[in-house]
Amino acid sequence: ATNCVSELAVPVRLRGKLLGVLYLRSDRLNAFPSGDLDPVEGIASLIASAFDNLRALERVQESNDYMQAILESAKHLAVLSTDTLGYVMTSSVGAETIFRLSQRQIIGKDILTLFTDPRFRGELAAYIANPEIATIERTKLAQRGAEEIYYLDVSLQRVHGSDKRLQGFLCIVQDVTEKVFLERRLESLSITDELTGLYNRRHFFATITDEMERCHRFQRSLSLCFFDLDRFKQFNDTHGHLKGDQALKETAGLVLGLVRSRVDTCYRYGGDEFTIIMPETVIDNARAVAERIRERLSRH
Secondary structure: OOOOOEEEEEEEEEOOEEEEEEEEEEOOOOOOOHHHHHHHHHHHHHHHHHHHHHHHHHHHHHHHHHHHHHHHHOOOEEEEEEOOOOEEEEEOOHHHHHHOOOHHHHOOOEHHHHOOOHHHHHHHHHHHHOOOOOEEEEEEEEEEOOOOEEEEEEEEEEEEOOOOOEEEEEEEEEEOHHHHHHHHHHHHHHHEOOOOOOEOHHHHHHHHHHHHHHHHHHOOOEEEEEEEOOOHHHHHHHHOHHHHHHHHHHHHHHHHOOOOOOOOEEEEEEOOEEEEEEEOOOHHHHHHHHHHHHHHHHHO
């Protein structure tokens, strides 16, 4: 340093932040005239830009590594990214389980073809073609597998770059089959009589109200059968409640075998009382059904 007779120092700044100093030195006297300042500052600016690009590259790499980590850890989700036309570019590990396909089969595939519901395929195609729609979401979407039907929650959104241009789509899919079956089970429990398996009184009132409205609106026939078991209390007192419960179960089974499946609906109204709602049934036909039930229960 003691031999240097000429020095030039220019700060290297990036967006107001000091990154370092560009320092030049020479043994010659007056080696750096004033005209050299501008080009040296230009070099300092290029160095700052290079640092910025390098950091951006590192961030991109970190982002890619982070995304890859997400894809590899999302074992219970299908996380898919597509190009602007909807062809899959990346896929999480969980996509294999959800779509019953290997990664090789998923990558490069048109995302529409991953779903089996024709109506949803049409909605998805319309969404991809319409830039005004930001996202599309569907819950409990039925998906047909090789041997079963299962259910998916699906979310798809557009991905834009910093220049606001569309880069593709991000699709997240979750298997909600267990949730759907649980909800159905809970719903069934809420409207079903636990002992006989028939619908309960609560569901009877909801159904009869709907059927009466439909009957009046379309001027159709509707019949209601209401019956109980004679001397059931005496039977219970004599043989015990276990035998009484068995009698109620057998009554329910006999009634179900004598009405129209998926048309007539049967209910345990309470105790030993039962009702049958018979849509599209005139009184004479309803009376014939009731008589068959009475005769069969009497013989049993």
